[in-house]
Amino acid sequence: METIYEENHSLFKEAWKKYEPGIRKLCLVKMQSIPDEIEDVVSDVFLFFWKEIQENGPPKCIQAWLYKVAYNQINRRYYNNNRKVRYTEPYDDTVVVVGYDIDDARFESETLFQWADEIIENLPQEDKLLMKYIYEDGLSMREIAAKMDSTEAAVKQRHYRLTRKIKRVVKERIEQG
């Protein structure tokens, strides 16, 4: 029979194999100018993880937990005194086209729309308003930003998150039958 230590050890190894590349990428993105510190943060994150599973058992969502610890570590170490110091190259004006990694051929099916009312009804009021502006009134992101007292970038991001969330809910419904 496996001891708790052995179980934890297997869990740790599995988590390292699966999630270490993502944690390293996050560090690379956030700490480009201090590459010598990246190993330090990646190691810290997984050492905290080892401590966590030893003391409290595995977190509910290991990947999310690791991302959060890494993000906190980066902020704690390098964004001191609430003064956000940027440790990365400023981005150029490259425009990237971002797709959805949850698109599904079954989204074309007419039978999906039985859930439309329920899905839309359960959204927060602000999201409903955003959908109205975009899909019913046909307003541009800039116009919506002005109406919602926000920025164009924030509206775009909110729209992306919202559509992604809805696609995921629909996909889950399909899978549940």
Add this chain to the structure above:
Amino acid sequence: MDKNVLKKILKTKQVKFSMAEVEQLMDAELEKDPEEIDTELVDLCLQILTSDSKDNHSEKTLPKLKKFRYAKILIAAALAAVLLVLSLSATADKYDIDVSGNTIVQKFGKYFRIKIFEEREINLRESYPGVDLSENTLPDFLFEDNCVIIDQKSLITNGDMHIRIEFTMKDSKMNGYVNVDVPEEFSLERYHEINISTKYSRIKELNVNGIRVFVFSEDENCIIKYFTKDMLFDLHLLECEFEKAVEIANTIG
């Protein structure tokens, strides 16, 4: 709103973002509690930001980073760190902690440790018998009253000792840490070069009391590197101007 809206949403195939917006999108996700983080979205953003996604977006390559020759030292130091301290992390997000910017709260299993900087608890000079951590090898400010040694850790791997000393200042925003590599046997082959990110826009070599000292600076972050007494010192100074770092470097040895 009806099924036509849902249809339009499901047919939305892609959105155009700038790279900065993608990073903001990711940050917003990472600000949430772990239970609410959409890890697939974070993965997607990271793929875009590190340009290794094959199809959904245009290619963009980040500048290559020079690998630090002795990165393993940092890993070793970090390995030691967790044995001593579990700093506030995702597990502590449920706590409402309202303390001043100068107060460090650390979580140790089921209790917090709050250091209030009333007195110096760590005596660097006597910390490691046989290892000269004194004004002979370190800059003077580390031994002055306005410098508080927050933490000190060490680890021995393959006979080499790795020491990390964290400090903060009482009278300024400057803080940072020193990594000291004490090899079992010093060899020129192992320590014949220093690599550093090209982000450090200023590099200055000094000769301080016979020690070759290199000062690197980028904005208000500086690194001072030097070898003395067969040990490698790597001093990271945050919130520190280049001129101040040079002044500090001139007090070594």
